[in-house]
Amino acid sequence: MDIAHLRDFIAVVESGSLTRAAARLFVSQPAVSQRMSQLEYELGARLVERGPRGVVPTPAGRALYREAQQLVRRFDRLAEDIGADRHSVQGPVAVGLPTTVAVHLAPALFSWTKRHYPGVHLQLFESMSGYIQELLLVGRLDLAVLYRDDAAPRPAETALYAEDLYLVGRAAPGAEPAGAGEAAVAHASPGEVPLADLHGLPLVLPGPRSNLRSLVDRVFAESGAVPTIIADVDSLGAMMRIAESGEAHTVLPLSSVAALGSAPGLDVRRITDPVIGRCIAVSAAGEYYEPRDAVAAVRHGMVEVTARLAEQDAWPGIRLAPGAAPA
Structure with missing residues (x-):
């Protein structure tokens, strides 16, 4: 098994079809099928179930998919870091933002990153909070803004702010x-x-x-x-x-x-x-290792941008977390 096998497997799972995966990988459908059979043989487990409606991952396949996402991303980041100019911070950084956060943070973070780290290529994903957390867990994101019920410190998380919830509706007549x-x-x-x-x-x-x-x-x-x-x-x-x-x-x-x-x-x-x-924090994908320079830079930017918007009364209703103040 090598990194190419993992890329093929990811393509099959995400496409839900050997034919669509083959088109995505620019190879023939029989070649993809053969690669999947070889991967299953090497691991000694069935990874996908083939049927008339396409393919779906087995429990073993879902476990491999989660790990493969992270391994491929780390391999790609390593290749970028080795080949990059070590005197600059650059590379893609995938950030997941819940919709209620994205309306304020996304445009400000884009401007901040463009100004301070032009070599960083932001990939911003906006969705509901549950899906954002799933993307982080399977390794599709480098950073994700998550909601928490309390401000207790957690591994790989940096607190941003807290907020209260409001009832919103049409006022009664009169x-x-x-x-x-x-x-x-x-x-x-x-x-x-x-x-x-x-x-x-x-x-x-x-x-x-x-x-x-x-x-x-x-x-x-x-x-x-x-x-x-x-x-x-x-x-x-x-x-x-x-x-x-x-x-x-x-x-x-x-x-x-x-x-x-x-x-x-x-x-x-x-x-x-x-x-x-509720409390809001930005979480990095890895709990047990420091993120690469580009990810750390964007995480710092998220803290700084949040603090600046709050300081300027441009993000109403939020209370900055301790330590999340402008430098």
């Missing part, structure tokens, strides 16, 4: 919206609403793989209730538009409401009794 107006949102001055008032309120939230959904479910359960979720919506923009329609409410951090621009009459209230808060 009521003064608690968070009406751009100024109210920008200066984090909306009203408050106790969690008990959310019992039975129609909500739209991301699916169960989302940290936001898991957090809301847990806090409701601790209060002896279940949220009334009438639709799973894995789109930040769609959640806001539905909230603006008045047909349901949603739960979001204040920064997301400000970034998307709330419509007149939208009610934005901080949830209390209890406050629903």
Whole structure:
């Protein structure tokens, strides 16, 4: 087995078809099939199941896929580092950002990296939090922004900020919206609403793989209730538009409401009794070794950019983690 076999195997799993993998690898389909059989023989295990609808990895294949992703990435990084100019920081860095973070951090991080490390090629992936964590675990990302329930230190993680969650929806007829107006949102001055008032309120939230959904479910359960979720919506923009329609409410951090621009009459209230808060950190792919220079540089940039945006009141609703202050 060599690195080429692992590349072939990754292509087969991600393509879900020997034919599509062959096209991706610019070889014939029989050649790919032969390589898979040879790899299975060398490892003494069946790695994929072949069927009329394509191929799917077996449990052994899924385990190999996770490890192969990381091995191939490390091999590629090693080759880049050896061949690179040692006096400059360069190379690709894959960063995963949950949607509620990306609206603020992505453009600022792009500008910072372009200005400070022009040799670094950013690869920014935006998705819901559960998928971002999966990509990090299988080695598809170098860095990922993750949500945590507490600020406890964890291996390979750097704390960024903490934030609270808000109820967002159309104000009742005749009521003064608690968070009406751009100024109210920008200066984090909306009203408050106790969690008990959310019992039975129609909500739209991301699916169960989302940290936001898991957090809301847990806090409701601790209060002896279940949220009334009438639709799973894995789109930040769609959640806001539905909230603006008045047909349901949603739960979001204040920064997301400000970034998307709330419509007149939208009610934005901080949830209390209890406050629903979460901590946000950037995690590196490897827990037991220092990331290469380009990854370390981008991680530093994420901390610096977050601190600058908070200092300039350009990221409303966040509280910087201890140590995440401008240099």
